[in-house]
Amino acid sequence: MAQKIRVTVWNENIHEREHEHIRKIYPEGMHGAIASFLKKQPDLEVRTATQEQPEHGLTEKVLAETDVLTWWGHAGHDGVADAVVNRVHARVLDGMGLIVLHSGHFAKIFRKLMGTNCGLQWREAGEKERLWVVDSSHPIAAGLGPYFELPHTEMYGEQFDIPKPDELVFISWFEGGNVFRSGCCWSRGRGKIFYFRPGHETYPIYHDQTVLQVITNAVRWAKFNGNTQTCGINTCPCADQPLEPIKK
Amino acid sequence: MAQKIRVTVWNENIHEREHEHIRKIYPEGMHGAIASFLKKQPDLEVRTATQEQPEHGLTEKVLAETDVLTWWGHAGHDGVADAVVNRVHARVLDGMGLIVLHSGHFAKIFRKLMGTNCGLQWREAGEKERLWVVDSSHPIAAGLGPYFELPHTEMYGEQFDIPKPDELVFISWFEGGNVFRSGCCWSRGRGKIFYFRPGHETYPIYHDQTVLQVITNAVRWAKFNGNTQTCGINTCPCADQPLEPIKK
Amino acid sequence: MAQKIRVTVWNENIHEREHEHIRKIYPEGMHGAIASFLKKQPDLEVRTATQEQPEHGLTEKVLAETDVLTWWGHAGHDGVADAVVNRVHARVLDGMGLIVLHSGHFAKIFRKLMGTNCGLQWREAGEKERLWVVDSSHPIAAGLGPYFELPHTEMYGEQFDIPKPDELVFISWFEGGNVFRSGCCWSRGRGKIFYFRPGHETYPIYHDQTVLQVITNAVRWAKFNGNTQTCGINTCPCADQPLEPIKK
Amino acid sequence: MAQKIRVTVWNENIHEREHEHIRKIYPEGMHGAIASFLKKQPDLEVRTATQEQPEHGLTEKVLAETDVLTWWGHAGHDGVADAVVNRVHARVLDGMGLIVLHSGHFAKIFRKLMGTNCGLQWREAGEKERLWVVDSSHPIAAGLGPYFELPHTEMYGEQFDIPKPDELVFISWFEGGNVFRSGCCWSRGRGKIFYFRPGHETYPIYHDQTVLQVITNAVRWAKFNGNTQTCGINTCPCADQPLEPIKK
Numbered sequence: 001m002a003q004k005i006r007v008t009v010w011n012e013n014i015h016e017r018e019h020e021h022i023r024k025i026y027p028e029g030m031h032g033a034i035a036s037f038l039k040k041q042p043d044l045e046v047r048t049a050t051q052e053q054p055e056h057g058l059t060e061k062v063l064a065e066t067d068v069l070t071w072w073g074h075a076g077h078d079g080v081a082d083a084v085v086n087r088v089h090a091r092v093l094d095g096m097g098l099i100v101l102h103s104g105h106f107a108k109i110f111r112k113l114m115g116t117n118c119g120l121q122w123r124e125a126g127e128k129e130r131l132w133v134v135d136s137s138h139p140i141a142a143g144l145g146p147y148f149e150l151p152h153t154e155m156y157g158e159q160f161d162i163p164k165p166d167e168l169v170f171i172s173w174f175e176g177g178n179v180f181r182s183g184c185c186w187s188r189g190r191g192k193i194f195y196f197r198p199g200h201e202t203y204p205i206y207h208d209q210t211v212l213q214v215i216t217n218a219v220r221w222a223k224f225n226g227n228t229q230t231c232g233i234n235t236c237p238c239a240d241q242p243l244e245p246i247k248k
Numbered sequence: 249m250a251q252k253i254r255v256t257v258w259n260e261n262i263h264e265r266e267h268e269h270i271r272k273i274y275p276e277g278m279h280g281a282i283a284s285f286l287k288k289q290p291d292l293e294v295r296t297a298t299q300e301q302p303e304h305g306l307t308e309k310v311l312a313e314t315d316v317l318t319w320w321g322h323a324g325h326d327g328v329a330d331a332v333v334n335r336v337h338a339r340v341l342d343g344m345g346l347i348v349l350h351s352g353h354f355a356k357i358f359r360k361l362m363g364t365n366c367g368l369q370w371r372e373a374g375e376k377e378r379l380w381v382v383d384s385s386h387p388i389a390a391g392l393g394p395y396f397e398l399p400h401t402e403m404y405g406e407q408f409d410i411p412k413p414d415e416l417v418f419i420s421w422f423e424g425g426n427v428f429r430s431g432c433c434w435s436r437g438r439g440k441i442f443y444f445r446p447g448h449e450t451y452p453i454y455h456d457q458t459v460l461q462v463i464t465n466a467v468r469w470a471k472f473n474g475n476t477q478t479c480g481i482n483t484c485p486c487a488d489q490p491l492e493p494i495k496k
Numbered sequence: 497m498a499q500k501i502r503v504t505v506w507n508e509n510i511h512e513r514e515h516e517h518i519r520k521i522y523p524e525g526m527h528g529a530i531a532s533f534l535k536k537q538p539d540l541e542v543r544t545a546t547q548e549q550p551e552h553g554l555t556e557k558v559l560a561e562t563d564v565l566t567w568w569g570h571a572g573h574d575g576v577a578d579a580v581v582n583r584v585h586a587r588v589l590d591g592m593g594l595i596v597l598h599s600g601h602f603a604k605i606f607r608k609l610m611g612t613n614c615g616l617q618w619r620e621a622g623e624k625e626r627l628w629v630v631d632s633s634h635p636i637a638a639g640l641g642p643y644f645e646l647p648h649t650e651m652y653g654e655q656f657d658i659p660k661p662d663e664l665v666f667i668s669w670f671e672g673g674n675v676f677r678s679g680c681c682w683s684r685g686r687g688k689i690f691y692f693r694p695g696h697e698t699y700p701i702y703h704d705q706t707v708l709q710v711i712t713n714a715v716r717w718a719k720f721n722g723n724t725q726t727c728g729i730n731t732c733p734c735a736d737q738p739l740e741p742i743k744k
Numbered sequence: 745m746a747q748k749i750r751v752t753v754w755n756e757n758i759h760e761r762e763h764e765h766i767r768k769i770y771p772e773g774m775h776g777a778i779a780s781f782l783k784k785q786p787d788l789e790v791r792t793a794t795q796e797q798p799e800h801g802l803t804e805k806v807l808a809e810t811d812v813l814t815w816w817g818h819a820g821h822d823g824v825a826d827a828v829v830n831r832v833h834a835r836v837l838d839g840m841g842l843i844v845l846h847s848g849h850f851a852k853i854f855r856k857l858m859g860t861n862c863g864l865q866w867r868e869a870g871e872k873e874r875l876w877v878v879d880s881s882h883p884i885a886a887g888l889g890p891y892f893e894l895p896h897t898e899m900y901g902e903q904f905d906i907p908k909p910d911e912l913v914f915i916s917w918f919e920g921g922n923v924f925r926s927g928c929c930w931s932r933g934r935g936k937i938f939y940f941r942p943g944h945e946t947y948p949i950y951h952d953q954t955v956l957q958v959i960t961n962a963v964r965w966a967k968f969n970g971n972t973q974t975c976g977i978n979t980c981p982c983a984d985q986p987l988e989p990i991k992k
Contacts, residue, residue: 134655134656134677158630158667159628159632164663171654173673173675177626178669179668181630
């Protein structure tokens with residue numbers, strides 16, 4: 001049998017501890033809600049980590065044992081230590097998959113990987129969102145209908161200040177008149193990255209079965225299955241023995 | 249256990265029947281050499297089809313039962329019936345994977361899917377080719393080294409007249425001074441397409457274990473694992489019931 | 497002074513001749529409305545051509561003298577002669593720019609260049625459309641605001657069955673709940689292609705100054721300014737004299 | 745008449761000052777050689793800046809008056825102040841074009857924009873390089889032949905650890921058996937970026953007329969001609985007034 005995919009579900013875990021009305025929606029935290037769904041999948045091995053833990057729960061050992069990391073942050077972005085950001089960055093370039101959720105668009109790690117500011121427009125009005133599948137060939141859209149809806153969400157609107165996605169899976173329609181590229185894929189080094197828009201702390205987004213199915217699909221997609229032998233990734237070696245003779 | 253991937257290995261099977269020196273290299277045809285390797289993979293179910301068969305061996309039934317089709321053609325391109333080309337085209341758009349090999353760059357089906365002429369430069373001088381992996385994150389490069397070599401090949405050189413690849417996996421270096429985008433991915437409709445350059449009939453390319461490994465990786469990559477529910481693919485439906493109220 | 501860009505505005509010109517209420521909106525035809533705006537630009541030299549003319553107005557001579565062709569078709573798609581489609585196709589691959597408008601998504605020439613069926617969902621309910629700029633760096637979006645609106649349009653909805661655009665400039669929001677990739681760029685051979693969604697015959701879309709500005713921007717973008725010397729485009733030459741010595 | 749494009753040619757200017765044999769090749773520095781060619785173009789207004797100047801010659805004022813910046817660095821990468829890197833980064837996202845040359849692949853500004861380590865393989869053996877045009881439609885390849893050669897160069901080999909280029913213009917063949925993506929385009933925010941490989945300090949690369957023509961083409965391509973009105977770039981505004989009514 002194939003080895004299980006080792007997932008670490010990371011959450012800053014701030015809003016849930018500070019606000020009772022959020023704790024009511026997510027008594028185990030948003031990480032708990034996500035992990036609970038992932039743990040039901042027979043091919044996944046799941047743990048969680050949170051910002052208040054030593055080294056934010058992302059030690060060298062944890063990252064070495066993580067195939068795919070999911071990231072939820074918002075209020076605590078600035079408090080994430082640069083040393084941990086650099087460690088996660090190096091691990092992504094070395095092949096760890098990364099799923100960045102919702103307000104994680106402004107996480108240090110996402111901005112460092114993208115190279116842009118990752119801004120957008122936003123509005124908290126509890127409006128309806130409809131996410132349309134725009135790439136039928138993509139495994140992250142497997143098992144979904146042509147679209148799915150979230151009845152009440154925070155709005156994120158274009159222009160989303162990201163590099164051109166390598167693959168664009170979802171585009172959102174918002175009741176208030178905006179659109180958004182809500183499911184975007186990139187590779188960086190050996191690692192694969194998926195940004196997925198849904199997920200505000202004041203709505204039960206991470207109890208929605210379709211949202212959870214998309215995250216599960218994304219975990220499987222982001223698992224490294226590439227080439228470990230190329231030079232250049234995380235190195236810059238001198239190749240002073242040419243493969244072919246060079247005339248003087 | 250997961251369902252096996254059903255592969256059909258298609259070959260025009262002309263050079264092998266006409267020339268004894270080619271038959272010596274490929275006594276079972278190039279399709280036979282490829283199929284023989286694929287049949288050793290426990291997750292694949294393999295059959296072959298050739299151009300001289302009725303409907304070129306690609307009946308509606310065969311295509312309906314094919315997850316991934318590999319294509320080798322050269323001398324017989326013009327003889328492939330348009331009806332069969334259109335049938336394969338529709339099946340790719342509906343989700344069948346397609347691996348186009350070597351001189352298949354000029355196959356009707358490849359040009360129809362690309363929308364360009366798919367020309368290139370070529371030279372038969374038995375020169376050395378070295379294929380470099382340029383996307384470490386890609387599953388088609390899994391298990392390979394940083395490059396692999398073919399001691400004697402026909403040369404294909406840029407500019408290869410193709411649409412920009414969605415993903416570029418290999419770039420070839422040729423002894424005679426040329427380069428080529430030798431491993432290119434696209435999606436069309438629900439289907440995934442991989443063009444792989446190596447494979448001339450006068451060299452034992454399809455006995456090379458790395459070449460066969462790449463084809464195997466590509467078959468697994470090209471297997472449909474996407475979304476079957478979107479509208480628009482092979483249809484153009486009227487959606488006259490709006491999802492939201494429209495003001496008059 | 498730089499040479500003028502020679503634009504040919506092509507229209508099937510059927511609805512305008514058949515329906516008085518459409519003729520009222522476009523007394524000179526939709527081609528007339530578009531050409532009239534383009535003619536005001538000092539860097540453009542503009543002519544029109546229509547389907548009812550001999551060879552649909554697209555003779556070898558006209559195409560040879562056309563830098564950028566704009567295309568509007570709908571009711572007459574099937575009536576466009578394959579010989580003319582092939583001629584336009586060859587000319588695009590050779591460097592002519594092509595702007596495909598609205599229902600031109602189903603034109604033979606567009607499907608031939610894309611390699612897909614180019615389906616979509618549609619609805620005629622006169623709903624509002626808002627087109628968001630999603631690529632600030634793109635010259636086709638120059639001079640526009642963050643979005644522009646059309647008060648009454650036909651709806652086109654995802655999934656639009658096209659190859660992944662090389663560049664995505666606009667995404668549409670529709671009142672009835674749909675989204676659409678409304679401004680898409682590709683290159684094919686030496687030619688550049690832009691698909692632009694707005695433009696139904698029953699609405700005065702081609703009198704809208706922003707729509708006309710986008711078409712003007714697209715004409716300038718699509719003008720060939722590339723490389724005429726590469727091999728492979730429209731040819732497949734033998735390069736039997738290697739650039740470097742080949743060992744036997 | 746159109747406004748001139750304001751170019752700032754930046755160079756660390758270290759090797760030229762330290763080594764007489766390099767000063768012999770570039771008596772005015774590499775920046776001097778590049779600027780000298782650019783100054784002959786009637787549409788360009790050219791200045792230079794070097795690392796040893798206050799603020800590395802890249803003050804707020806200089807950057808505000810720069811449409812396109814070219815960058816050559818190597819020995820001094822670490823000495824470039826982070827404040828200046830951040831200033832250039834912000835200016836690129838706001839629309840300034842950036843041309844990164846040769847060993848600039850390891851410049852702080854390039855790595856920050858790419859999000860990857862930007863490693864590669866290298867070899868100093870004075871070998872031959874041949875750069876093939878692989879995108880005939882691209883303005884950066886205008887006026888060139890199908891390829892051009894540099895008789896003696898440092899080698900850079902794949903895998904080049906960069907995000908997938910938005911556009912790939914050149915692929916290099918090296919005598920010693922390597923290949924490299926030598927001309928790569930990206931957009932970041934409103935800005936356009938071109939990486940161009942040639943240019944070692946010990947060879948007269950920046951006296952080669954084709955290399956200088958490519959840099960000139962790239963300057964024209966990288967000049968901002970996009971949209972200044974989108975939100976999201978360098979901001980993250982609250983859009984609390986919806987464009988459409990939201991039901992409670």
